[in-house]
Amino acid sequence: MSIRFYWDGEKIDTVICPHDYYMGFDKIVHGGVQTALMDEAMGWAITMEIGTFVLTRKLSVEFLCPMITNKEYRLIARATKHTKRISYAEGRIIDKSTDKVVAEAEGTFFRMKDEQARQVNDYLIYQPGDVGCLLKRTSEKCG
Secondary structure (H helix, E strand, O other): OOOOOOEOOOOEEEEEOOOHHHEEEOOEEOHHHHHHHHHHHHHHHHHHHHOOOEEEEEEEEEEOOOOEOOOOEEEEEEEEEEOOOEEEEEEEEEEOOOOOEEEEEEEEEEEOOHHHHHHHHHHOOOOOOOOOOOOOOOOOOOO
């Protein structure tokens, strides 16, 4: 989704400004896009806590008011619980100008098997200043 996620040690917290091409109808961001944003942020929140990648098992989303294109929003997600194979998270999209929550989500995630997680890690493109590699890359050194 070409979004840079920021981790503060407890949660993902980043600012997004969805363009018109995410519009479902009349300047309103499509609900599927909102769902994907929260899904991705929740997955990264869990990944940052447990140190490996996860796959979405189940999502529950509630849309509280329209999310308008070309406007700034905060995308926040945090892990809420971990078991041996399953992790849970919650996410929110908040209007930056009013602090009004426009959408909320809860998700359940499976932990990836080690080999699958290594393949994902090798696929990702890390930028300078990113948190860095979570796993040792098979194709190159992290850094």
